[in-house]
Amino acid sequence: MRQVLRGARLIDPGQGIDEPKDLLIDRGRVEAILKPGEKVSEAREIELDGLVMTPGLVDIHTHLREPGYEWKETVATGAEAALYGGFSSIACMANTDPVNDNPAVTEYILERARLADLVQVYPIGAISKGLKGEELAEMASLCEHGCVGFSDDGKPVMDAGLMRRAMEYAGAFDRVIISHPEDENLSAGGVMNESAVSTELGLQGVPAAAEEAMVAREIILAEMTHAKVHLAHISTKGSIELLRRAKERGVRITCESCPHYFTLTELAVKQSGYNANTRVNPPLRSEDDRKAIIAALADGTIDCIASDHAPHNLAAKEVEFAAAASGISGLETSLSLGLKLVQEKKLKLSRLIELMSTNPAKIIGIEAGSLKPDMPADITVIDLDRKWTVASKNFKSLGKNTPFEGMELCGQAVKVFIRGKLFKLD
Amino acid sequence: MKLSVKSLLGLRELTREEIEFILEQAASFKEINYRPVKKVPTLRGKTIINLFFEPSTRTKTSFEIAGKRLSADVVNFSASQSSLTKGETLSDTARNLEAMKPDLLVVRAQASGVPEMLSRLVSTPLINAGDGCHEHPTQGLLDLFTVRERKQKIDGLKIAIVGDIRNSRVARSDIYGFRKLGAEVTVVGPATMIPPGIEELGCKVAYHLEPLLPEMDVLMMLRIQLERGSGKFFPGSREYSKFFGLSLKKLERAKADVLIMHPGPVNRGVELSPEVADGPFSVILDQVENGVAVRMALLYLFCGGMDAASS
Numbered sequence: 001m002r003q004v005l006r007g008a009r010l011i012d013p014g015q016g017i018d019e020p021k022d023l024l025i026d027r028g029r030v031e032a033i034l035k036p037g038e039k040v041s042e043a044r045e046i047e048l049d050g051l052v053m054t055p056g057l058v059d060i061h062t063h064l065r066e067p068g069y070e071w072k073e074t075v076a077t078g079a080e081a082a083l084y085g086g087f088s089s090i091a092c093m094a095n096t097d098p099v100n101d102n103p104a105v106t107e108y109i110l111e112r113a114r115l116a117d118l119v120q121v122y123p124i125g126a127i128s129k130g131l132k133g134e135e136l137a138e139m140a141s142l143c144e145h146g147c148v149g150f151s152d153d154g155k156p157v158m159d160a161g162l163m164r165r166a167m168e169y170a171g172a173f174d175r176v177i178i179s180h181p182e183d184e185n186l187s188a189g190g191v192m193n194e195s196a197v198s199t200e201l202g203l204q205g206v207p208a209a210a211e212e213a214m215v216a217r218e219i220i221l222a223e224m225t226h227a228k229v230h231l232a233h234i235s236t237k238g239s240i241e242l243l244r245r246a247k248e249r250g251v252r253i254t255c256e257s258c259p260h261y262f263t264l265t266e267l268a269v270k271q272s273g274y275n276a277n278t279r280v281n282p283p284l285r286s287e288d289d290r291k292a293i294i295a296a297l298a299d300g301t302i303d304c305i306a307s308d309h310a311p312h313n314l315a316a317k318e319v320e321f322a323a324a325a326s327g328i329s330g331l332e333t334s335l336s337l338g339l340k341l342v343q344e345k346k347l348k349l350s351r352l353i354e355l356m357s358t359n360p361a362k363i364i365g366i367e368a369g370s371l372k373p374d375m376p377a378d379i380t381v382i383d384l385d386r387k388w389t390v391a392s393k394n395f396k397s398l399g400k401n402t403p404f405e406g407m408e409l410c411g412q413a414v415k416v417f418i419r420g421k422l423f424k425l426d
Numbered sequence: 427m428k429l430s431v432k433s434l435l436g437l438r439e440l441t442r443e444e445i446e447f448i449l450e451q452a453a454s455f456k457e458i459n460y461r462p463v464k465k466v467p468t469l470r471g472k473t474i475i476n477l478f479f480e481p482s483t484r485t486k487t488s489f490e491i492a493g494k495r496l497s498a499d500v501v502n503f504s505a506s507q508s509s510l511t512k513g514e515t516l517s518d519t520a521r522n523l524e525a526m527k528p529d530l531l532v533v534r535a536q537a538s539g540v541p542e543m544l545s546r547l548v549s550t551p552l553i554n555a556g557d558g559c560h561e562h563p564t565q566g567l568l569d570l571f572t573v574r575e576r577k578q579k580i581d582g583l584k585i586a587i588v589g590d591i592r593n594s595r596v597a598r599s600d601i602y603g604f605r606k607l608g609a610e611v612t613v614v615g616p617a618t619m620i621p622p623g624i625e626e627l628g629c630k631v632a633y634h635l636e637p638l639l640p641e642m643d644v645l646m647m648l649r650i651q652l653e654r655g656s657g658k659f660f661p662g663s664r665e666y667s668k669f670f671g672l673s674l675k676k677l678e679r680a681k682a683d684v685l686i687m688h689p690g691p692v693n694r695g696v697e698l699s700p701e702v703a704d705g706p707f708s709v710i711l712d713q714v715e716n717g718v719a720v721r722m723a724l725l726y727l728f729c730g731g732m733d734a735a736s737s
Binding site for chain 2: 195197199202204205275319323
């Protein structure tokens with residue numbers, strides 16, 4: 001059945017569109033972008049007056065915990081959390097149990113996603129067998145079975161020689177290598193950003209250098225191998241300076257940051273009284289770092305926003321800070337925290353959509369992030385004025401671990417179309 | 427006077443007046459320890475739980491004696507493992523203990539922040555008996571008490587805290603306490619053991635001990651944690667004791683009335699040579715003795731004695 005979406009402001013950064021348009025979709029695909037009110041025969045009319053319509057949001061960095069940690073999250077609950085966060089496509093990391101380092105696990109994840117029948121789920125395969133950083137995983141086979149990129153995320157590949165080979169190998173079939181940039185020798189034992197705040201709290205610190213040393217290495221390897229390299233969860237000003245210079249030189253490298261790095265700082269650890277929901281890896285950084293991240297989101301040094309959705313059960317968080325699991329359940333707050341930057345006039349709305357849809361789709365090379373005719377009808381509809389308060393008990397995710405509890409936010413996805421199928425989020 | 431805090435989490439939260447008030451209370455309790463019958467009925471009917479998540483002999487004994495001399499019922503709850511390894515969350519532990527209706531919790535933990543986390547979860551007042559590398563406020567107070575007793579003042583004194591500042595909760599509490607009472611504090615140690623931004627707590631930083639010796643009134647020597655694989659932070663105890671240990675020979679350069687302190691237990695021959703540890707400048711045993719008086723005062727104040735004290 002053809003559907004025509006009427007009355008919204010259409011933002012599609014890939015086509016340079018940011019104006020009132022109607023959208024005609026048919027059989028799960030975009031048929032045409034129409035002038036407002038343009039007559040269409042035989043189509044169901046859907047009124048979106050006062051709302052914003054964008055290509056479906058894409059989150060290339062989530063942890064769905066299945067198989068192996070189903071008490072933290074499942075593919076189905078993660079997919080539902082993604083949907084309610086306004087996403088139509090997500091990629092999930094390989095650090096499950098067993099690790100997604102063989103096609104059977106890839107197939108299993110895809111089957112769970114088909115059964116859930118919500119957002120599009122794209123598995124990311126492991127770089128190394130068992131995430132051990134010793135031998136390459138069967139990347140070509142993983143790719144054949146549906147993996148869209150490779151990462152040992154959660155852990156760095158400490159062996160530079162192995163990382164070089166991974167880039168060369170995956171480069172041959174043009175799949176992205178996603179690095180978790182952390183030098184484990186520099187971060188060892190650390191649980192928060194290393195600074196006067198960690199000193200005061202008596203918590204072991206992770207210096208910015210732990211990230212930056214690895215960012216520098218990955219830039220050099222990307223330059224050497226010409227592979228498609230992406231850096232996960234960039235959190236420091238120094239990393240951004242390295243990336244800015246690399247991009248000016250024309251190195252083929254992209255990177256992401258996450259809402260917690262542009263919203264919070266290390267002071268959240270102190271102000272929350274050691275609440276382990278503020279523990280995340282890399283750690284929340286300084287105000288200088290936060291400002292640098294925001295500037296880099298605006299100027300293009302950072303290519304995309306990813307949630308690094310890392311759901312945990314309560315028992316993994318209601319313990320000593322130093323013993324708690326790292327990570328934030330982020331899918332359901334990501335868009336609203338991005339919109340907060342728009343409200344604060346730090347980002348244009350169209351740039352936010354580029355960061356959350358156009359670019360992430362390109363980085364993992366999926367058919368998404370654009371509403372050109374014949375693209376899949378994956379559409380996010382946003383009410384910029386809807387006010388809401390973060391309450392983890394209402395999360396669809398099993399992970400209630402958020403440092404944003406009680407925060408008042410404005411703007412939320414209200415509808416998502418996935419392959420033309422409408423999901424109302426009320 | 428009434429303290430502004432319900433729980434004693436650290437000296438950072440206290441004002442100068444509050445610290446002085448606690449020290450005065452401690453002075454009035456000290457005399458009890460010299461009586462033939464060392465017991466007063468002050469806290470009769472009160473229940474205190476010593477909740478120790480980390481092995482401790484001296485601090486636990488000191489708290490236990492302090493409680494018993496005030497006639498409180500003192501119960502020791504030792505849990506050497508972290509709650510995570512037991513599969514129990516901190517909130518479980520806290521709620522279980524709270525259900526037994528104690529009047530005060532004394533908490534020692536290997537991990538920084540545990541007393542603060544617990545204080546958010548329970549309504550019972552709580553005293554931090556040392557948490558990770560964060561604070562050890564009762565040690566800080568007994569150090570202040572000891573210096574004040576010997577020097578009759580703290581204002582204007584020069585204090586050096588020597589050693590593993592990075593991992594020391596005593597250093598942090600001492601910095602806050604001595605600074606609030608008007609002393610000048612310098613932390614001294616190998617560069618790897620001086621944590622970043624420590625100056626923001628109000629102290630100076632030095633990397634060489636000997637040049638400081640002539641001007642210091644107090645030398646607070648911290649314990650080096652040899653058992654914690656310190657080889658990545660400094661080359662070994664021989665080199666450490668040469669540059670940061672105290673011998674009689676080095677003390678020749680110190681003031682005639684310098685006080686040598688140590689929170690214990692001493693690695694003899696590393697931080698202090700035996701002659702220094704047992705010598706005339708050492709007030710290490712005064713610290714231990716005063717610890718009981720300070721903790722009696724704290725138990726009294728945080729166990730509901732505060733209202734009585736204000737009247």
